Amino acid sequence: PSSSLFPSPATNRLARFHFRLRTMASHIVGYPRMGPKRELKFSLESFWDGKSSAEELQKVAADLRSSIWKQMADAGIKYIPSNTFSYYDQVLDTTAMVGAVPPRYGWNGGEIGFDVYFSMARGNASVPAKEMTKWFDTNYHYIVPELGPDVKFSYASHKAVNEFKEAKALGIESIPVLVGPVSYLLLSKPAKGIEKSFSLLSLVENILPVYKEVVAELKSAGASWIQFDEPTLVMDLESHKLQAFTHAYSELESSLSGLNVVIETYFADVPVEAYKTLIALKGVTGFGFDLVRGTRTLDLIKSGFPSGKHLFAGVVDGRNIWANDLAASLNTLQALEGIVGKEKIVVSTSCSLLHTAVDLVYETKLDKEIKSWLAFAAQKVDEVNALANALSGQKDEAFFSANAAAHASRKSSPRVTNEAVQKAAAALMGSDHRRATNVSARLDAQRKKLNLPILPTTTLGSFPQTMELRKVRREYKARKISEDEYVKAIEEEINKVVKLQEELDIDVLVHGEPERNDMVEYFGEQLSGFAFTVNGWVQSYGSRCVKPPIIYGDVSRPEAMTVFWSSMAQSMTSRPMKGMLTGPVTILNWSFVRNDQPRFETCYQIALAIKNEVEDLEKAGINVIQIDEAALREGLPLRKSEQAFYLDWAVHSFRITNCGVKDTSQIHTHMCYSNFNDIIRSIIDMDADVISIENSRSDEKLLSVFREGVKYGAGIGPGVYDIHSPRIPSTEEIADRVNKMLAVLESNILWVNPDCGLKTRKYGEVKPALSNMVAAAKLLRTQL
Numbered sequence: 001p002s003s004s005l006f007p008s009p010a011t012n013r014l015a016r017f018h019f020r021l022r023t024m025a026s027h028i029v030g031y032p033r034m035g036p037k038r039e040l041k042f043s044l045e046s047f048w049d050g051k052s053s054a055e056e057l058q059k060v061a062a063d064l065r066s067s068i069w070k071q072m073a074d075a076g077i078k079y080i081p082s083n084t085f086s087y088y089d090q091v092l093d094t095t096a097m098v099g100a101v102p103p104r105y106g107w108n109g110g111e112i113g114f115d116v117y118f119s120m121a122r123g124n125a126s127v128p129a130k131e132m133t134k135w136f137d138t139n140y141h142y143i144v145p146e147l148g149p150d151v152k153f154s155y156a157s158h159k160a161v162n163e164f165k166e167a168k169a170l171g172i173e174s175i176p177v178l179v180g181p182v183s184y185l186l187l188s189k190p191a192k193g194i195e196k197s198f199s200l201l202s203l204v205e206n207i208l209p210v211y212k213e214v215v216a217e218l219k220s221a222g223a224s225w226i227q228f229d230e231p232t233l234v235m236d237l238e239s240h241k242l243q244a245f246t247h248a249y250s251e252l253e254s255s256l257s258g259l260n261v262v263i264e265t266y267f268a269d270v271p272v273e274a275y276k277t278l279i280a281l282k283g284v285t286g287f288g289f290d291l292v293r294g295t296r297t298l299d300l301i302k303s304g305f306p307s308g309k310h311l312f313a314g315v316v317d318g319r320n321i322w323a324n325d326l327a328a329s330l331n332t333l334q335a336l337e338g339i340v341g342k343e344k345i346v347v348s349t350s351c352s353l354l355h356t357a358v359d360l361v362y363e364t365k366l367d368k369e370i371k372s373w374l375a376f377a378a379q380k381v382d383e384v385n386a387l388a389n390a391l392s393g394q395k396d397e398a399f400f401s402a403n404a405a406a407h408a409s410r411k412s413s414p415r416v417t418n419e420a421v422q423k424a425a426a427a428l429m430g431s432d433h434r435r436a437t438n439v440s441a442r443l444d445a446q447r448k449k450l451n452l453p454i455l456p457t458t459t460l461g462s463f464p465q466t467m468e469l470r471k472v473r474r475e476y477k478a479r480k481i482s483e484d485e486y487v488k489a490i491e492e493e494i495n496k497v498v499k500l501q502e503e504l505d506i507d508v509l510v511h512g513e514p515e516r517n518d519m520v521e522y523f524g525e526q527l528s529g530f531a532f533t534v535n536g537w538v539q540s541y542g543s544r545c546v547k548p549p550i551i552y553g554d555v556s557r558p559e560a561m562t563v564f565w566s567s568m569a570q571s572m573t574s575r576p577m578k579g580m581l582t583g584p585v586t587i588l589n590w591s592f593v594r595n596d597q598p599r600f601e602t603c604y605q606i607a608l609a610i611k612n613e614v615e616d617l618e619k620a621g622i623n624v625i626q627i628d629e630a631a632l633r634e635g636l637p638l639r640k641s642e643q644a645f646y647l648d649w650a651v652h653s654f655r656i657t658n659c660g661v662k663d664t665s666q667i668h669t670h671m672c673y674s675n676f677n678d679i680i681r682s683i684i685d686m687d688a689d690v691i692s693i694e695n696s697r698s699d700e701k702l703l704s705v706f707r708e709g710v711k712y713g714a715g716i717g718p719g720v721y722d723i724h725s726p727r728i729p730s731t732e733e734i735a736d737r738v739n740k741m742l743a744v745l746e747s748n749i750l751w752v753n754p755d756c757g758l759k760t761r762k763y764g765e766v767k768p769a770l771s772n773m774v775a776a777a778k779l780l781r782t783q784l
């Protein structure tokens with residue numbers, strides 16, 4: 001039975017919230033959904049496993065929403081968002097709202113319930129899930145709408161209205177948040193079978209009637225404000241796309257009359273042309289800007305802001321965990337107030353707080369001083385409120401001075417600054433670092449040294465992580481087993497993995513990474529300048545969360561991190577053993593980074609630490625070293641004008657790690673994506689000897705990239721089978737795949753390896769799959 005996505009409002013519950021005169025203009029763009037202890041995650045997973053009912057899930061969700069609303073109301077926030085909760089994703093919620101369900105999910109009309117909704121999100125027994133992609137440059141992933149000319153939009157989920165009513169029943173006048181119609185279309189893709197050239201924006205006429213219905217219902221439910229999130233406005237949009245905004249909002253104007261409307265932008269500043277379009281939109285009363293990442297936003301506003309409109313000034317960072325510099329923000333706000341007027345300025349967050357951790361209160365293990373420097377979502381709500389109060393002349397002196405003291409301590413703390421590291425990193429800038437010999441000469445030297453066959457086989461690092469393995473690590477961490485016992489257990493595991501690879505006759509071995517739970521955390525824990533939270537989770541997609549380390553200080557490497565295990569593994573075999581490291585850019589992009597120095601400075605510091613590790617591995621006799629850069633693409637700035645600079649320092653950081661090794665030492669890198677047509681020049685410029693990449697779904701695209709590869713002549717290992725699936729590929733299938741690659745690539749640069757690490761697979765899958773992979777390579781060698 002399909003239960004409605006949203007329970008009817010709890011009208012029977014009395015509004016028990018304590019009221020305060022809320023005259024200060026404060027606003028929160030959006031709030032994390034998972035709960036301070038990931039309550040929603042556990043409730044969702046239990047529901048999906050059939051262990052609890054839809055009602056139980058709805059109850060957990062309703063409790064989370066009401067506690068969030070109550071917290072914001074108690075803090076004194078004036079514009080409290082509703083409909084920023086989601087059971088999976090706000091873009092999928094919008095798809096449900098407009099009834100754009102692809103036919104394969106078997107929806108027969110009516111209000112969309114959990115069954116159809118979660119089928120789209122996660123797939124079901126007969127249909128796979130819809131595609132998911134990254135939400136701008138965050139680590140959040142949204143479910144991509146699939147639209148074609150025949151899509152019949154209809155109002156099919158009343159979630160936004162229900163949530164508004166639910167808040168109202170609790171005594172909260174909320175501001176309902178919708179993904180704006182134009183961004184929704186721009187974030188969609190043409191449905192299967194529809195030509196790529198299909199104009200998604202041609203659907204604007206068809207989708208607006210649903211938005212009008214939603215708006216009308218919100219109005220009659222008593223809404224006085226409504227928020228449309230239109231973050232695509234920060235991208236480099238062509239003028240016809242900008243015109244779609246003008247068109248859509250003038251179409252909506254009459255429906256919106258009587259309502260206050262704020263258009264939210266975030267993640268960057270709005271380009272000048274888009275700014276002009278935005279502030280001229282009809283029917284709109286306020287505009288929200290990211291004043292943290294939008295470095296030029298201030299100038300834009302100074303250059304002209306429409307009189308009588310509200311400015312939602314996003315000064316509190318929704319993407320990071322640092323306490324706001326309240327004094328500096330207050331200055332900014334006062335300057336803005338001078339432009340837009342006292343009545344029209346609203347203090348806000350830079351974007352939804354979805355992208356930061358939930359509540360610092362639950363960090364019981366964090367060092368006290370470091371903790372005083374931080375603010376998670378709950379604390380950011382208080383910051384927004386304190387700023388709004390201060391702006392209206394009711395400054396909470398104690399709050400401001402505690403904040404100033406924390407900032408002073410962060411600035412002067414010896415645990416933040418390491419002068420030697422700063423000097424070394426500063427010395428790197430402006431000069432180039434690369435290996436002295438070109439890649440083809442290096443490959444020749446390496447061929448002699450390593451004596452590998454043509455089409456060499458290897459894997460990407462991790463082997464299956466069994467329950468026992470996780471238990472051993474956990475017990476060692478909790479000091480339940482001794483260091484000796486731990487080393488012995490890991491040594492046994494490595495030995496098992498080495499023997500298995502020898503039996504399989506793989507050419508370049510790995511140790512299997514049994515000592516690591518996470519490829520960033522493992523290094524962060526051994527580097528100085530990193531701190532770790534207990535509950536600092538951030539939603540990545542659906543119920544999945546990540547817990548990024550916090551880089552708070554200059555990064556250095558007190559001692560070797562991987563040499564012990566790698567040389568142990570090398571001693572077990574006469575075949576080359578790959579040293580396995582995470583690259584600086586990936587460590588940076590998967591952490592909460594410092595905001596008191598540019599990202600590139602932090603990255604150079606990490607690069608120096610990894611460089612030391614690379615050189616220690618080389619000294620210890622490790623001749624092949626893989627430096628993973630899984631997240632290099634992820635850090636690419638949204639705006640084209642900023643991309644070259646990022647790629648320049650990111651690639652430079654990678655080269656720094658290995659510019660000092662001998663020609664005979666072979667540097668590999670691995671990336672978990674293959675769609676890098678647009679950054680291929682930079683990939684080449686990384687100057688690795690061998691690159692392995694994911695290649696499960698996009699052969700075609702990849703081949704065009706490979707043509708470039710031929711030119712630069714480095715080794716390349718496109719994944720020959722998909723490790724994300726339990727399916728075991730046959731020898732024939734793999735051979736066929738490699739043959740296709742050989743059609744465009746020279747055989748002497750091609751490597752044969754899976755798509756990615758094998759951590760999440762079972763031995764029952766890994767053994768036959770790798771055995772078939774080696775068989776395919778051997779078969780092809782005889783044919784070359």
Ligand code: GLN
Binds near residue numbers: 460513580628
């Ligand atoms: N070496 C890592 C592993 O095999 C690579 C994983 C990744 O790039 N995500 O687990």
Ligand code: ZN
Binds near residue numbers: 670673755
């Ligand atoms: Zn990978």
